[in-house]
Amino acid sequence: MAVQLNYIAPPGWQPENPDQDYLVIQFKIELADFVDKKKFADAAASVAAESSTGTWTKVDEGPQSGIKMADDMKAIVFDVDEANFMFKVAYKTDLFEADNMSGFLAGPAGNIGGMKMVKGLRMFDVRFPEKMVKAFPGPRYGIEGVRDLLEHDDNQRKLPILGTVPKPKVGRTAEEQAVLARRLWTAGDGSYDFVKDDENLTSLFFNKFDDRARLVHQVQLEIEQKTGKKKLYLCNLSHSNLDVMLKRADLIKETGGRCMMIDVIATGFAAVHTMRLKNPELVIHAHRAMHAFITRESGEGIEGHGALNGFSVSMLTLAKIFRLLGVDSLHTGSPKAKMEDYGESEEIMRVLTQDEVMPNPKFLSLGQKWFGTKRVWPVASGGLHPGVMDTVLAKFGRDCYIQMGGGVLGHPQGVERGVEAALEARRAVIVQGLTVKEFVTTDQEIILSYRTILYCAELVLSCGKTVIMDATFQKKMYIEMAKETARKTGHKFVLIKVICDEAICKQRMDERVKNKTSDSIVGYDHHLKVKEEIFEEYPQAEFTYDSSQHDKLQLEELRLLLLPELPQSHNSAI
Known part of the structure; x- marks a missing residue:
């Protein structure tokens, strides 16, 4: 329970100049069974206190106590929704070290999750102030920069970027993965864009990182020299030892690579921040493996109404954090995919790709001004295939990565046919302006029934x-x-x-x-x-x-x- 200081704003209070002076967070809590529902305001105040300047008991108020500064810097609870146990908290910008993501998260995503008064809590969104946004590096390349790196012409800039992660997730040797990369990049008209490591393929006895990086990048360079079409190999350098990650990044650069893939949740915010600053030459592809252990909420309260079943931070919040830290592409979930999706993939896409995002009550999102931070590629992945190309593009727009693993490799007529199906679907939707169904009811129906439509989830x-x-x-x-x-x-x-x-x-x-x-x-x-x-x-x-x-x-x-x-x-x- 919050004591000594008042952390609740008077009715109608709103922070002045929020994008300059305040960081704002949207919370929802679920009170513990032994706590009277009338104590909701006390619980909200405790969240603000524990995540800013307060503690559980009264402390010294003497001249050297710091209590005056604590009162000045305290977080403020406002926009209280007692019916749904929701509220916002405004934190003064100077409460946080502007360029320290770990330091920031230690407050609003720290001890409050262990408070006895609550049995559930979700951080739905954070709106970062200008000072913090500008203190972080943001993407080195972003959407426009990656297209420049791949030397896209005007027509190519209208297309989504297509790629494949080898399946099975783990099993191929480094040599076999290089062979597959060659097949993918040379199939069809040779315009297939990227090959990506799986999130749990690091350096295994049958597929060492050094061997894989050298062999796949060698294939990449050979194909680029022959075709003139630039490619991306999203090479997974994730490791719990940051020194190892830095050495692997050096090898990627030495072997002609352009991109490093990082399991951004598993390696941590410090790793992502450091790799961005130490390797400005490389594109950062962010895989969000492990995020569901942080973001997933199975209760009805996921949409604001009803009860929460646990403690979580939304993927929307994490997406903002990783845009600040400097990733160039990030998995967002996608429609017609295999993973759990609360419908927020579209909101995440907006947070990644727009210069300013307006608040959206449907997802309890607070919006965000990005103050010049470059835009990030949203990555649609998980259970996708060419037959849903139009659905994905309708949601994500043209500036997205579409990643198809089994949806290409599992084509009944082989890998090359899978790539051709993906390229045909992309041309149909973007160039011809057709849905996949419209495309297959034209004179292309028989062809596509064998190349695309036969293979679907x-x-x-x-x-x-x-x-x-x-x-x-x-x-x-x-x-x-x-x-x-x-x-x-x-x-x-x-x-x-x-x-x-x-x-x-x-x-x-x-x-x-x-x-x-x-x-x-x-x-x-x-x-x-x-x-x-x-x-x-x-x-x-x-x-x-x-x-x-x-x-x-x-x-x-x-x-x-x-x-x-x-x-x-x-x-x-x-």
Whole structure:
């Protein structure tokens, strides 16, 4: 309980010149079971006291006690919402060392989490004052700087940046990762942008950091020399020893790299701040692994109304902190993704990409003026694939990283096809102004049904009002699930079986093994084994496509089955 000093503002009080004189935080608390709800104001005052100048008991007020300064510098509780146990706290700017993030967090995110009076507390947002914003380095490159580094022309500046993190998360050797990087960067028209380490791939006995950095950067430089297209390798140098991180950053620079990836939560604020100041040549890609142990809240109070289930700091707050510390790109969560998302990914995106963000009551956000701090790339990731490109871009805009791991590497026709699908979807949405569904209901439908729409996280893939599914290597239960979903949605269901003359199939696979241009490098024998173990005969397929015969009649029959409403001139080739 706050004692000795008054930490509650009178009704209607608002901080004057908040962006100059105050740092403001939006809190919500959940009172402990033994605390009377009428004590909410006392609990709010205790939060302000414990996070600024107060303590639990009365102390000396003599001439050398510092009590006058403590009273002048105390935090003030205002905008109290007793119905929802919410309030704001205004902290005088001079209460904090302007360029010390750790020192700041030791107050408002410090001991208050251990107070007996509360069993739940969430810091929804922080609005930083100009003095603190300008004291931190901010991004070295930011959105415009990274585009300059990659030498983007006017057309490229309209496109999101696409990339892949190798899957499985860990398992490839350094040599194998370099091979994959080459395949990704050379697929399609060669415009795929980046390759990224996974967050838990550091330096393992089968994939040493030094080996991986040298080999992948060597591939990067070779491809750039041949194509003239600059690439990014997001090389994970995270370590609990800062000296090791600094040495790894030096190696990245020595081997021609442009970017260091940091697990920013796991390594800590001091590490991020130091790496930014010591390595101004390198782009910083921030992975937020471990954030959910800090940010996740499963109670109804996550939206302000209802109870909290624990103690947390919002990802919105962390995003602001990392923009100040100087990261150039940051994972934000994304729509249609696999991770928990409170719907705040869009608000985080605004905090990262705008010069001034207005308060948003929906997310209890306070807004932010950035006073010239460069903009940060929001990174959409987690369970994404080319089929949701339009959804992601509608939320994030064009200035974003779109990271697809399994969504590219898991393409049934191989890695190269996965990259091509991603590039096609990007062109369709940005250049042609189409949604993915609109794109696949044009003359591109048959092509995209094999390159993009067949591979999605969902089992049923809608192309306008047509659901297309390849029966060749599908299990019966998947087909039945797809048919049932199509029935419920009123979509047309088309099941296609692809066959091929075995001699031709073997010849093609042998050629791919020889040239190492496809995932079929496992060879024809493996193909037979997979076919025997996975394929389940499904005789009710609506169409059988013989891929050993590329005749126009067959394509026309398939076109009429899928797109009877299109004119004859819209024939497509698979």
